[in-house]
Amino acid sequence: MLRVRGLGSSVRRGAGVWTGPAVSLRRMIDPRLLTDEPETTAAALARRGVDADALVRLRDLDTARRGAIAALDAARAEQKAASKAIGQRPPEEREAAIAEAAVLKERVATLEAARDAAEAAHRDAFARIPNLPHPDAPDGDEGDGVVVRTVGERPALDGEPHDHVALLEGADALDLARGAKVSGSRFAYLKGEGALLELALVRYAVDVAQAHGHVPVVPPVLVREPAMYGTGFLPTDEQQLFATRDDELYLVGTSEVPLAGMHMDEVLDPSELPLRYAGISPCFRREAGAHGKDTRGIFRVHQFEKVELFSLVAPDDGDAEHERILATQLAILEGLGLHARVVDIPVGDLGASAARKFDVEAWIPSQGAYREVTSCSDTTDYQARRLRIRMRVDGGDNTLVHTLNGTALAVQRTIIALVEQHQRADGSVAVPDALVPHLGREVLFAR
RNA sequence: GGAGGCUUCGCCUAGUCUGGUCUAUGGCGCGGGAUUGCUAAUCCCGUUGGGGGCCUGUCCCCCUCGAGGGUUCAAAUCCCUCAGCCUCCGCCA
Numbered sequence: 225m226l227r228v229r230g231l232g233s234s235v236r237r238g239a240g241v242w243t244g245p246a247v248s249l250r251r252m253i254d255p256r257l258l259t260d261e262p263e264t265t266a267a268a269l270a271r272r273g274v275d276a277d278a279l280v281r282l283r284d285l286d287t288a289r290r291g292a293i294a295a296l297d298a299a300r301a302e303q304k305a306a307s308k309a310i311g312q313r314p315p316e317e318r319e320a321a322i323a324e325a326a327v328l329k330e331r332v333a334t335l336e337a338a339r340d341a342a343e344a345a346h347r348d349a350f351a352r353i354p355n356l357p358h359p360d361a362p363d364g365d366e367g368d369g370v371v372v373r374t375v376g377e378r379p380a381l382d383g384e385p386h387d388h389v390a391l392l393e394g395a396d397a398l399d400l401a402r403g404a405k406v407s408g409s410r411f412a413y414l415k416g417e418g419a420l421l422e423l424a425l426v427r428y429a430v431d432v433a434q435a436h437g438h439v440p441v442v443p444p445v446l447v448r449e450p451a452m453y454g455t456g457f458l459p460t461d462e463q464q465l466f467a468t469r470d471d472e473l474y475l476v477g478t479s480e481v482p483l484a485g486m487h488m489d490e491v492l493d494p495s496e497l498p499l500r501y502a503g504i505s506p507c508f509r510r511e512a513g514a515h516g517k518d519t520r521g522i523f524r525v526h527q528f529e530k531v532e533l534f535s536l537v538a539p540d541d542g543d544a545e546h547e548r549i550l551a552t553q554l555a556i557l558e559g560l561g562l563h564a565r566v567v568d569i570p571v572g573d574l575g576a577s578a579a580r581k582f583d584v585e586a587w588i589p590s591q592g593a594y595r596e597v598t599s600c601s602d603t604t605d606y607q608a609r610r611l612r613i614r615m616r617v618d619g620g621d622n623t624l625v626h627t628l629n630g631t632a633l634a635v636q637r638t639i640i641a642l643v644e645q646h647q648r649a650d651g652s653v654a655v656p657d658a659l660v661p662h663l664g665r666e667v668l669f670a671r
Numbered sequence: 672g673g674a675g676g677c678u679u680c681g682c683c684u685a686g687u688c689u690g691g692u693c694u695a696u697g698g699c700g701c702g703g704g705a706u707u708g709c710u711a712a713u714c715c716c717g718u719u720g721g722g723g724g725c726c727u728g729u730c731c732c733c734c735u736c737g738a739g740g741g742u743u744c745a746a747a748u749c750c751c752u753c754a755g756c757c758u759c760c761g762c763c764a
Contacts, residue, residue: 293723297733304733307745311691318744325744491720612721622720 253353253606255346258283268356271363271571282353285346292342296335303328355606357571358580365572369583375554376563378587379645386647387590388640389521392418394651395669398522409519410511410526414639417668421642422529422635424662426504429531429556429633431662433502436552438533438632441501443482445508446473451485454611456577456603463512466526479503480629483534488611491622497615498537498545502632505530522636523595531632538615539605542626546602549630550582553598556633559658562641563587565594577603584631586641597637600630643668 257265258279266276306325310318362370392398397418403411414422430440452458452474457465466475476482483503492499507530518524533552537545550566557564564586574581578601585594605624608614614622646654653668660666 290723293733297723300734301732303744307743308691310744322744327744329744614720 253350253356254609255282255286255350257356258286265356268359269353271357272354272574273572274353278349278353282346282349285342285349289339289342289346292335292339296332296339299328299332299335303332354574354576355579355604357574358602358604360568361574361580362568362570363572364570366570368570368572369567370570371565372568372582373554373566374564375558375566376561378563379589381589381647382649385589385644386651387521388643391643391647391651391653391669392639397421397669400521407526410524412522412525418639420663421639421668424659424664425633425635425638425642426529426531427662428559428659430502430504432556432559433531433533433552433632436500436548436555437498438500438502438535438552441479441483441486441503443476443479443486443503443505445476445479445482445505446471447476447482447485448473450488451481454488455481455484455607456575456610457481460576464510466508466510475508476505477509478507478530478629479505479532480534483532484607484611484613484627484629487536487613489613491614491616492536492625493616494538497625498535498541501534503530503532503534505532521640523640525636528637529635533600533630533632535628536608536613536625537628539623539626542602542604542628545626545628546580546582546600549600549628550584553584553600553630553632557584557586557597559656560638560642561656561658562638562645564597564641569599575601577601577606579604579606586637587645588641589644589647595637595641597634597641598631600628602626602628 253265262279262283266279269279270276303325306321306328310321310325313321362368386394389398389400393400395417397414397416399413399415403413434440446468449458449472452465457477458474461477464477467473468475480503482505483501486501487499506527508527511524511526514524522528533549535545535549554564554566564584567583567585569578569581569583581599581601583596584598584600586597587593588595604626607627608624613625613627615625617623642656643653646656648654650671652670655663655666655668
């Protein structure tokens, strides 16, 4: 049970450029779990394919690491005492004392190297361990997801549905050819009603997010390495990132990165939690390895606009916040009159940082399939550990917060679902009521 | 892009020139206590964060003065690199 104290906010400043050991920030679970709860930890990680022997080796590395630290600390204490004594002696006695202390210096250097080696070995081993899965997340691998909920009705369309490319290009709201000419494949122009639709969707999603307690934020979309490492996109997903050539900056693939990074190296006061943000930003993804997938239209593009929900909460509030984020996402889709289903993602298909994830898949009439339009993840303390985002605890040790993220609205994919589900026989699209005030019209692409 | 100044444990601040007595000064704020008594005052104690140890204690040790590295028996203090903030100039939306 956490007791809270009502202090003002405290923000550690002056972190400066991040030059620390990059690898130590990679995927990390709490090392103490291995000594305090070895059995439950092993059982939980076994679900994700981590074998028990690896955990035993990990625990041994931790023991070795702590031993090396203790040995170094003891030697350093001795050396410090010797140095201090020199300053208090008369000058004529100093020469001999300095010679003695010089030996201690050597020993400290040796033990320091041993400590560094032990920590590196420990760190590298821990880097391969994914987050503990949530007990309620289903077993299995990709494809074993469990449909837990459905919203809206599958639309009854007359005849063969047009796909989004036909609908949008037919109304001169999308220009793929010129996108490719100027920037290459997977780039597009939204123009006319297409551009207005983006603005309306963003504004609508921000309004709903705000009503659910999320503060709108326009974040930086170029970030430095620490934010990428801290959120887990580096080094694992490096091939997915666009980077700038001369400035050591990365373009974000989601505003989750700058939103999570915002509180890096801070100790938050419990009274300011939960912190809820709605990031509004373009997102940039290289889509390496997706050659040939979703090549038609704007389902999978290198640049898209997204409103992202992000929450920082006290550890005990993670489950409730996950539900809350999902509810907000569904409210946004329902307001748009869209039919979609929620899939509880199996542990074998989770990213390293997620303990549990729900994908929300909208019905795409032209494909006769449900396709992912949003998702939300509970990353428990995994990102917080790497970003060092903590919460003050009265009468105890400060503790890591939990972070959660979910898509409020990904513009391009939502446009696809919206124009396809609400299309009419003549190629026009009925605008859902909730969007009318933001769009200023009831019908799109009218002939 | 150019020139200069700055960065100390919540906030402000002393210390840096001249390395050791810095176990970092003082004020504010905050927490606890005492006393006097009454819209309050005074005094005392505590108050950065991280890590390690065992004799698990009002305990001990290590690291932390923007970050990283170096010199030295010894670094807040000397040297190098980087970051951030401020002022002025240039450029720009």
